Amino acid sequence: MELLRVDIKEAGYPGREKIVEDVRFSLFSGEMLGLIGPNGAGKSTILKTIMGLLPGRCDIEFVGLNKNYAYVPEQPVLYDRLTLWEHLELVAAAYCLEKREFENTAEDLLELFHLSKEKNHMPANFSKGMQQKVMLVIGFLIKPDVYIVDEPFMGLDPRAIKEFLQLLEKERERGAGILVSTHQLDVAERICRSLLLISDGHIAANGTLAEIQSQCDLPCGSLFDCFNKILEEKS
Numbered sequence: 001m002e003l004l005r006v007d008i009k010e011a012g013y014p015g016r017e018k019i020v021e022d023v024r025f026s027l028f029s030g031e032m033l034g035l036i037g038p039n040g041a042g043k044s045t046i047l048k049t050i051m052g053l054l055p056g057r058c059d060i061e062f063v064g065l066n067k068n069y070a071y072v073p074e075q076p077v078l079y080d081r082l083t084l085w086e087h088l089e090l091v092a093a094a095y096c097l098e099k100r101e102f103e104n105t106a107e108d109l110l111e112l113f114h115l116s117k118e119k120n121h122m123p124a125n126f127s128k129g130m131q132q133k134v135m136l137v138i139g140f141l142i143k144p145d146v147y148i149v150d151e152p153f154m155g156l157d158p159r160a161i162k163e164f165l166q167l168l169e170k171e172r173e174r175g176a177g178i179l180v181s182t183h184q185l186d187v188a189e190r191i192c193r194s195l196l197l198i199s200d201g202h203i204a205a206n207g208t209l210a211e212i213q214s215q216c217d218l219p220c221g222s223l224f225d226c227f228n229k230i231l232e233e234k235s
């Protein structure tokens with residue numbers, strides 16, 4: 001089932017409108033789609049455009065009624081004067097989560113991400129990785145249909161990455177669609193059934209790893225090899 005339809009004709013920043021051009025794809029229920037590409041290729045710009053945070057000529061449609069989503073940006077966005085638990089309560093209030101269910105889910109997520117002891121502390125004083133985990137906890141709390149996650153692995157320790165991936169996989173099995181931007185090509189190769197390689201604001205390759213391997217004539221190549229070959233051919 002299609003959950004998200006993206007058709008970006010042109011998008012960018014005020015004064016720099018053409019960072020991304022002709023990017024079209026759909027995200028389906030139960031799909032983990034990896035957005036990969038070199039620094040400055042336009043991955044975050046695509047995600048921000050999908051979220052309506054940037055101007056642009058585009059059609060973005062969350063297909064179907066009452067589709068909700070979680071967007072986890074690259075830079076954590078947290079309030080200075082709220083504790084971790086107060087952040088979660090705020091989300092629960094905004095999404096009208098039932099109190100008992102919210103509390104149980106929130107406690108489980110904090111436990112899983114090893115944040116229980118920090119519950120009454122201010123995330124503003126947390127390390128970068130801990131702040132990133134808070135953003136992920138908030139995303140998982142609302143159990144959305146669509147997850148849009150920008151570079152989630154940066155700053156997470158290996159244990160946190162493993163727990164995060166397990167949770168993401170559970171959500172995918174539940175039927176959520178997941179769009180994840182990352183530089184971790186080994187992780188993308190392992191977890192993403194479909195991949196979208198962005199170069200210079202355009203789609204340079206897309207499909208499954210097997211399709212990308214045949215597109216760049218590297219039948220047994222890793223995603224790392226394919227990525228570099230495609231980019232070399234383009235330059």
Ligand SMILES: Nc1ncnc2c1ncn2[C@@H]1O[C@H](COP(=O)(O)OP(=O)(O)OP(=O)(O)O)[C@@H](O)[C@H]1O
Binds near residue numbers: 013044
């Ligand atoms: N706030 C901004 N204002 C103007 N230009 C920007 C802004 N943010 C990013 N850009 C430009 O847009 C282009 C794409 O940047 P973007 O952040 O989308 O790349 P990315 O693929 O996510 O890179 P990275 O992997 O390094 O995070 C770059 O040329 C960058 O300089």
